[in-house]
Amino acid sequence: MFRRRPLIQILTLFALSLPAYAFDIPANHNNECVVLLHGLAKSKHSMKKLDKALQTAGYATVNYDYPSRSDSIPSLAETHINNALSQCPKALKIHFVTHSMGGILVRQYLADHSIPNLGRVVMLGPPNQGSEVVDKLHNLPGFEWIGGPSSLQLGTQENSTPAQLGPANFELGVIAGSRTANPILSLWLPGSDDGKVTVANTKLEGMKQHIVLPVTHPFMMKNRKVIAQVKHFLAQGQFATETIQGT
Template sequence: MLRTISRPFLKSSLIAMAMACCVFASCYAVGHTESETVAKNFNVALPTAGGAQFWTDLEARGGYRVQRNALTGHCRILDSQNIRRGWGSEEDACELLDELCPNKTAPASKPVVVLLHGLMRTDGSMKSMESALRADGYDQIIRFGYASTRSSLGESSKALHRVLAGQHPDAEFCFVGHSMGNIVTRHLIGDLQRNGDPERIVSRCRSMVMLGPPNQGAAIARRLGATGVFEWVAGPGAMELGTNWTEVEANLATPPFPFAIVAGKIAVGAVRNPLVDGESDFVVSWEEAQLDGAETVHEVAVLHSFLMNDPAVQEWTIEFLDAHLE
């Protein structure tokens, strides 16, 4: 006996078939290039978290990023919406980047601003700062993402070097770093000063604002590092800020261009962190943030984790960058 197919069932089936066709069509559109990447690695264009704790940027161009996984070593390429456009070996990913964006972006009227997040954060934590900078006319911004809990400071600085070296040869740079991001930048400058700077990156740097930088190491990392669990959770870079600070400090340079420090001081009587000595932003003490050569040290009553999101800090940061455009 024949049974009639209900309209709701038929409608649901048609919708499911249409969705399946869209998925396969998008896979073909994303991967249909001459690159061997597509031939070897079938890609589904699905959203990603953008990096989280396991991915480090190697290239950044035209809104695309090539990232390497700190655990597996394989690479992928994301677009400006963090949609994965391909994956495979580093060579595969870079080849696909050249196909998707063959030309380096010409310099704009203002320098490229490089935003660097802190320990256990992602480049997404700098989105609010990016929005404020764009509103002030900074059109070229790189939110550098790195596997802060899985990589050493030296490994992260090498990746940063590669991203900067991949920009237009006439591009100039400004930096806004939060916490560990400042130490990664100082490590890079030290590397270039010691080993040579064929791309003239340091000479093209205009200014830098350090937000809550542990320029003298971090007592909180030193004390937590003694537990053993801290290294497993926070990684080798965190240990370098604490128990291994003496070794890493020798590799750090003071920026040879104008830089400022924004350091938090929580008011007396407010919440205090017993793992941090003296006045602090709850993570980095006032003394730990200091670095000889700073043009100015700006005091704010803002907790460490929110420095880059505070409107007053953003305004002050932009004013400092604007003052050093020439």
């Protein structure tokens, strides 16, 4: 008994000192499937940590790899989201978690199709209003070769794909980043940004909630606070508001 008390006190203090992103979320989502979609020039490996965290929380997951530079956004959405959905059992509620251009693929798909058992969507750093980086670089020789046809469709002009897709008519939470890993590109981005997309341009009419975290565009999907917020929104339909820095 003498030895147990200090141990109990230590464990209690440890529990009370857990960081704010260790939210209490029930790990019981066995009837739900999450489709993860990476961004432009990425692969499913970039979403691996997030995928594992969602599996641990009890979700079935499809961490889908698609050739992001091979085709236009409408073609990519039509082919690859259909393929990803086919890997989710038909009876399950289906959620999406996306990074960057992956969110635009979901918007494109939902503009053309309905998913009867659609759950919630969380987008990380989505260029929902396009990116000024594309505006600056799209005429540069080799840009299309590097980024593919889809990269040319992500500008901020009125005829860009994001601008043509309209507001969200689904339950959407958006996480924007406010730190940059590329200060040169950030020179072209007005206001707060994540090195690729401004905070303002991640927003979308009809979204349910929008938060800003101090993370960068290329690595936000691996950040523990971001992952915790993703799980919180999927489970509760809202982010943990105590960590919201801006809307």
